Amino acid sequence: MNLRTNCDVTQAIQLLHNCLSRQISREALNWLEEKTNYISQGAAQRLFYTAFSAVPRYLGKQQLTLSTQDLRAAAAIRPGWNPQHWSVDQAGRTLIVLSLPHTDVEKYLWILEQVFTTADVRELVALYQSLPLLPHPEKHCARAAEGVRSNMTSVFNAVALRNPYPADYFDDLAWNQMILKAVFVGSPLYLIHDSDRRANPELAKMLVDYARERWAAKRSVTPELWRFVGYSEGELQALAKVLQTNDIVQQEAAALACAHSPLPQAQKLLACYPHLQAAIGRGDLTWSRFSRDRLGADV
Amino acid sequence: MMFIDPHIHMISRTTYDYMVMREYGVVAVIEPSFWLGQPRTSAGSFKDYFSSLVGWERFRASQFGIQHYCTIGLNPKEANNEALAAQVMELLPLYACKEGVVAIGEIGYDDMTPAEDKYFCQQLELAQELDMLVLIHTPHRNKKTGASRSMDRCIEYGLAPSRVIIDHNNEETVEEVLARGFWAAFTIYPHTKMGNARMVEIVRQYGCDRIIVDSSADWGVSDPLAVPKTAQLMLERGIPEAQVRAVCYENALAAYSQSNQFSESDWLTSTIDQRELYYGNSVLRGQTPVVETSRDQILIE
Ligand SMILES: [Zn+2]
Numbered sequence: 001m002n003l004r005t006n007c008d009v010t011q012a013i014q015l016l017h018n019c020l021s022r023q024i025s026r027e028a029l030n031w032l033e034e035k036t037n038y039i040s041q042g043a044a045q046r047l048f049y050t051a052f053s054a055v056p057r058y059l060g061k062q063q064l065t066l067s068t069q070d071l072r073a074a075a076a077i078r079p080g081w082n083p084q085h086w087s088v089d090q091a092g093r094t095l096i097v098l099s100l101p102h103t104d105v106e107k108y109l110w111i112l113e114q115v116f117t118t119a120d121v122r123e124l125v126a127l128y129q130s131l132p133l134l135p136h137p138e139k140h141c142a143r144a145a146e147g148v149r150s151n152m153t154s155v156f157n158a159v160a161l162r163n164p165y166p167a168d169y170f171d172d173l174a175w176n177q178m179i180l181k182a183v184f185v186g187s188p189l190y191l192i193h194d195s196d197r198r199a200n201p202e203l204a205k206m207l208v209d210y211a212r213e214r215w216a217a218k219r220s221v222t223p224e225l226w227r228f229v230g231y232s233e234g235e236l237q238a239l240a241k242v243l244q245t246n247d248i249v250q251q252e253a254a255a256l257a258c259a260h261s262p263l264p265q266a267q268k269l270l271a272c273y274p275h276l277q278a279a280i281g282r283g284d285l286t287w288s289r290f291s292r293d294r295l296g297a298d299v
Numbered sequence: 300m301m302f303i304d305p306h307i308h309m310i311s312r313t314t315y316d317y318m319v320m321r322e323y324g325v326v327a328v329i330e331p332s333f334w335l336g337q338p339r340t341s342a343g344s345f346k347d348y349f350s351s352l353v354g355w356e357r358f359r360a361s362q363f364g365i366q367h368y369c370t371i372g373l374n375p376k377e378a379n380n381e382a383l384a385a386q387v388m389e390l391l392p393l394y395a396c397k398e399g400v401v402a403i404g405e406i407g408y409d410d411m412t413p414a415e416d417k418y419f420c421q422q423l424e425l426a427q428e429l430d431m432l433v434l435i436h437t438p439h440r441n442k443k444t445g446a447s448r449s450m451d452r453c454i455e456y457g458l459a460p461s462r463v464i465i466d467h468n469n470e471e472t473v474e475e476v477l478a479r480g481f482w483a484a485f486t487i488y489p490h491t492k493m494g495n496a497r498m499v500e501i502v503r504q505y506g507c508d509r510i511i512v513d514s515s516a517d518w519g520v521s522d523p524l525a526v527p528k529t530a531q532l533m534l535e536r537g538i539p540e541a542q543v544r545a546v547c548y549e550n551a552l553a554a555y556s557q558s559n560q561f562s563e564s565d566w567l568t569s570t571i572d573q574r575e576l577y578y579g580n581s582v583l584r585g586q587t588p589v590v591e592t593s594r595d596q597i598l599i600e
Binding site: 046050051053056115117120121 | 346349350353354390392393394395396397398429559560
């Protein structure tokens with residue numbers, strides 16, 4: 001199945017530590033270092049639990065400031081890892097979780113389970129964001145899928161957005177549910193890591209069914225969902241319908257879907273809209289430009 | 300005037316209470332973890348209860364312009380089920396340091412059994428280890444002895460009296476609590492604890508230093524407006540306004556802000572947005588959501 005990535009925990013710890021040490025007080029850093037040292041040396045679980053909760057009391061909650069080098073380093077340590085929007089407490093909590101000894105897998109997972117099932121919202125966000133960095137990544141699949149089922153948008157987004165874990169570890173069923181839910185709750189799909197790689201016919205079918213349902217109720221759909229569509233005749237009919245609207249944003253998205261479709265009829269359909277076809281041909285219209293210009297993506 | 304009710308069990312109160320409390324100027328409440336009227340039969344009930352204190356209840360209060368804090372602890376009554384108590388002790392470290400948790404509490408004695416003593420001491424140890432404040436529940440029966448022994452234990456375990464709030468005081472206990480340097484809280488609760496006319500006399504006699512008024516309102520016949528009503532009675536009976544403000548607001552603020560989890564700016568800068576959801580749930584049942592961007596509109600000064 002998908003490419004599996006094991007993260008170098010030591011490097012991740014080093015990077016987060018460096019970033020925090022530039023931003024928090026010496027006193028706060030001392031506190032954090034002391035706790036992570038004890039935890040990594042196998043301190044009692046209660047020290048881990050209380051330290052994990054107490055992080056904002058000592059570090060505060062401001063945004064983490066990262067340089068472009070930091071971000072590049074992050075992506076090198078763990079492909080797809082992007083802590084750009086993390087806060088100081090999230091980074092601190094991740095450090096504490098990464099300090100937890102993990103050679104006894106069963107015990108390790110049990111301790112994590114205690115934290116997950118008692119966490120408050122901010123703690124959950126920190127935990128789900130740190131999933132791609134944790135040892136034994138394949139063991140956290142059910143937990144991540146649980147996060148996707150959350151009714152808290154911030155928790156759902158912590159799993160789904162700017163997080164390489166789902167693309168690397170979810171099976172198609174869990175992956176497709178996540179994309180569909182992102183559409184439902186209005187989360188920007190362009191922030192879902194590696195979504196093009198995980199596109200699949202089953203997902204396309206679900207998305208078009210969803211679009212038809214919305215149209216029947218005289219409602220609109222996000223143009224982003226066309227990005228995953230274009231595998232069948234029926235889907236092309238939907239795209240043809242979108243191309244006929246006078247909504248340029250929807251039209252551009254449908255045109256891009258045609259351009260990326262493996263079906264020859266899709267190219268024929270696109271040829272009926274020469275200005276869009278030409279823009280795509282020139283490279284003026286791409287999914288990333290579309291996300292930036294039409295959806296306000298800051299990437 | 301703004302009020303703090305630093306001891307109220309909102310989990311057993313209605314949303315309507317929040318609305319009325321805010322009308323009367325209550326800006327912040329502290330909900331000490333306590334029992335549920337009937338004993339819990341498994342640690343899972345404690346886990347869900349603690350989670351609701353730091354989660355749903357905090358959200359529900361915020362939707363009506365009230366800041367909600369809590370204290371986490373194994374209450375004295377339920378310490379007597381030792382098998383369960385041991386499991387709850389394992390849970391406490393998972394909750395004690397969460398956001399908005401201002402103390403370990405309410406802990407102390409009910410029957411003063413050896414089991415109660417054991418878990419009381421273990422929790423004092425935990426508070427000491429985590430550098431947390433402590434809220435003490437003094438027993439209804441044999442109160443004077445219970446209060447004294449609670450304070451002895453706190454000292455024994457190295458807690459500074461200035462970091463311990465002794466609650467449910469009465470005319471019999473107040474003197475010792477104040478003399479030993481602890482905070483003395485009073486529960487205005489019909490018939491069983493302290494009446495507000497008696498409270499007026501206590502303030503008249505002892506002044507306003509380290510004295511705190513709360514309601515302890517719960518599922519019993521109790522009054523979530525006990526703090527503002529007591530303030531009103533004090534003013535009517537000639538207690539100076541500064542003293543009323545001290546016992547109904549400032550002292551609770553001073554005591555609990557030592558936790559670094561309790562700050563006036565929390566409620567002075569808060570806003571209400573009833574469009575927000577918690578786990579997909581709203582507090583509204585078809586009402587139009589209220590959205591207020593500034594506290595100015597809701598403060599009754
Ligand atoms: Zn109580």
